[in-house]
Amino acid sequence: xxxxxxxxxxxxxxxxxxxxxxxxxxxxxxxxxxxxxxxxxxxxxxxxxxxxxxxxxxxxxxxxxxxxxxxxxxxxxxxxxxxxxxxxxxxxxxxxxxxxxxxxxxxxxxxxxxxxxxxxxxxxxxxxxxxxxxxxxxxxxxxxxxxxxxxxxxxxxxxxxxxxxxxxxxxxxxxxxxxxxxxxxxxxxxxxxxxxxxxxxxxxxxxxxxxxxxxxxxxxxxxxxxxxxxxxxxxxxxxxxxxxxxxxxxxxxxxxxxxxxxxxxxxxxxxxxxxxxxxxxxxxxxxxxxxxxxxxxxxxxxxxxxxxxxxxxxxxxxxxxxxxxxxxxxxxxxxxxxxxxxxxxxxxxxxxxxxxxxxxxxxxxxxxxxxxxxxxxxxxxxxxxxxxxxxxxxxxxxxxxxxxxxxxxxxxxxxxxxxxxxxxxxxxxxxxxxxxxxxxxxxxxxxxxxxxxxxxxxxxxxxxxxxxxxxxxxxxxxxxxxxxxxxxxxxxxxxxxxxxxxxxxxxxxxxxxxxxxxxxxxxxxxxxxxxxxxxxxxxxxxxxxxxxxxxxxxxxxxxxxxxxxxxxxxxxxxxxxxxx
Numbered sequence: 212x213x214x215x216x217x218x219x220x221x222x223x224x225x226x227x228x229x230x231x232x233x234x235x236x237x238x239x240x241x242x243x244x245x246x247x248x249x250x251x252x253x254x255x256x257x258x259x260x261x262x263x264x265x266x267x268x269x270x271x272x273x274x275x276x277x278x279x280x281x282x283x284x285x286x287x288x289x290x291x292x293x294x295x296x297x298x299x300x301x302x303x304x305x306x307x308x309x310x311x312x313x314x315x316x317x318x319x320x321x322x323x324x325x326x327x328x329x330x331x332x333x334x335x336x337x338x339x340x341x342x343x344x345x346x347x348x349x350x351x352x353x354x355x356x357x358x359x360x361x362x363x364x365x366x367x368x369x370x371x372x373x374x375x376x377x378x379x380x381x382x383x384x385x386x387x388x389x390x391x392x393x394x395x396x397x398x399x400x401x402x403x404x405x406x407x408x409x410x411x412x413x414x415x416x417x418x419x420x421x422x423x424x425x426x427x428x429x430x431x432x433x434x435x436x437x438x439x440x441x442x443x444x445x446x447x448x449x450x451x452x453x454x455x456x457x458x459x460x461x462x463x464x465x466x467x468x469x470x471x472x473x474x475x476x477x478x479x480x481x482x483x484x485x486x487x488x489x490x491x492x493x494x495x496x497x498x499x500x501x502x503x504x505x506x507x508x509x510x511x512x513x514x515x516x517x518x519x520x521x522x523x524x525x526x527x528x529x530x531x532x533x534x535x536x537x538x539x540x541x542x543x544x545x546x547x548x549x550x551x552x553x554x555x556x557x558x559x560x561x562x563x564x565x566x567x568x569x570x571x572x573x574x575x576x577x578x579x580x581x582x583x584x585x586x587x588x589x590x591x592x593x594x595x596x597x598x599x600x601x602x603x604x605x606x607x608x609x610x611x612x613x614x615x616x617x618x619x620x621x622x623x624x625x626x627x628x629x630x631x632x633x634x635x636x637x638x639x640x641x642x643x644x645x646x647x648x649x650x651x652x653x654x655x656x657x658x659x660x661x662x663x664x665x666x667x668x669x670x671x672x673x674x675x676x677x678x679x680x681x682x683x684x685x686x687x688x689x690x691x692x693x694x695x696x697x698x699x700x701x702x703x704x705x706x707x708x709x710x711x712x713x714x715x716x717x718x719x720x721x722x723x724x725x726x727x728x729x730x731x732x733x734x735x736x737x738x739x740x741x742x743x744x745x746x747x748x749x750x751x752x753x754x755x756x757x758x759x760x761x762x763x764x765x766x767x768x769x770x771x772x773x774x775x776x777x778x779x780x781x782x783x784x785x786x787x788x789x790x791x
Contacts, residue, residue, distance in 0.1 A: 234534030239543025258306030276541030299468025323509025345617035348601030367391025393437035401569035480522030632668030670710030701732030
């Protein structure tokens with residue numbers, strides 16, 4: 212395999228000039244400034260010490276920079292993954308314990324292996340089975356769950372671990388008198404400062420500023436003065452090589468969480484890549500290469516104690532706006548994180564946990580997509596209810612259950628739409644040879660003694676019966692003078708044996724009623740299947756036509772006894788005009 216295909220970094224930088232190198236470096240610096248506080252915050256959200264969030268921003272970024280196809284995607288610790296980790300692994304072990312940490316790191320390895328397998332089998336298309344409304348419902352519920360989870364650090368209250376969200380809220384409300392006003396003030400102040408900085412210029416590192424500001428504040432006033440919870444000691448130095456505890460028992464325990472993280476990680480990362488590349492007007496997404504890069508970054512990251520990583524929307528957007536042209540920006544970010552690990556981790560000792568809670572709350576504000584929900588209510592009610600069910604199940608039942616419900620709903624909608632496709636009755640537009648849906652075009656006129664029906668999908672075992680039932684229903688509602696039925700098959704792009712059998716049964720049905728049955732617009736591949744099934748031989752070659760108007764013309768000439776100049780050979784000689 213060509214090295215430029217395996218490692219797109221070399222292709223993306225092959226034509227770099229000074230400007231491209233400069234913008235990549237500046238983008239990398241900008242993302243790194245965001246990543247330091249976010250990495251620590253998301254690590255705490257996942258239930259592990261903050262240093263592992265910085266580890267997750269080192270080796271994975273180096274590898275993704277080399278192997279990732281996207282010029283803009285910024286990976287690293289993210290809120291959704293941290294929530295999934297906490298929700299799944301905390302059912303097996305207690306957060307912030309060695310056993311818990313070992314399982315978290317192992318989950319990153321397993322997710323990476325699955326993504327690598329998906330890439331090898333070229334299964335990137337599977338992301339299409341999770342619809343956008345499902346993602347909206349899941350992420351909106353996740354935003355609420357994450358925000359509620361930060362109440363303990365925001366308010367300085369020791370909150371027990373509860374199984375249900377409402378229990379946490381209830382406990383906090385009942386013990387609100389115990390809130391540490393200094394922690395609340397620091398958290399709210401941090402959110403306001405970050406919002407103001409973003410309003411002035413979104414490239415100003417508001418998160419890093421509040422980290423420095425309140426770390427210095429606590430250093431000089433003393434953490435005991437206001438009884439604040441602080442980060443404390445953070446190990447110095449680069450992560451060491453450690454093999455994850457890979458056992459069959461651990462794999463079985465983590466499998467539900469790993470599968471959920473794999474699906475969400477793929478959808479999240481590929482979705483961000485698609486969005487940013489469409490904005491940039493660059494070439495299409497390479498899902499299988501992206502899966503390869505994401506898988507490799509997680510696998511090797513787990514060997515260096517990395518928290519599982521994924522694509523970050525906020526950091527990717529900043530990376531894009533800063534002018535990122537290649538994976539060099541990710542590599543620059545990783546090198547700066549490496550320098551932080553080597554020299555600067557002791558500086559975070561007095562960092563209040565309330566600041567990290569503020570960073571998380573402020574960062575996830577865009578996850579709650581109420582505007583998108585409002586739009587779905589106006590335009591696509593079925594999609595809205597799919598989104599709402601996913602939201603409710605995720606919020607009140609569980610994270611994994613919400614994802615599973617969303618995936619099943621997506622597949623169910625696909626099946627329902629496919630088993631009951633649109634079937635339209637056509638009429639002729641005045642003074643034209645065009646035939647359109649009579650329910651959409653008021654001027655479309657139905658031909659006397661003729662029924663024209665268009666079927667808008669592939670014809671296969673799941674909807675063949677539906678076609679027959681609808682055709683019989685339409686025929687039975689038609690006048691007794693009905694003499695011709697034309698099936699407009701131009702939208703039938705695929706057919707199986709059940710579809711061919713449906714054609715044959717329809718032919719027998721029309722024969723029993725002495726009604727002529729014509730098929731118009733069969734595309735090449737479908738026509739070949741129908742011919743092989745022997746249907747054309749049974750119906751007669753003068754029963755299929757290139758289009759509806761040719762069928763109508765032939766029928767009229769047959770009634771009047773005048774030749775229309777058409778011959779059955781036209782079907783074969785005009786293959787190029789009738790698609791292939």
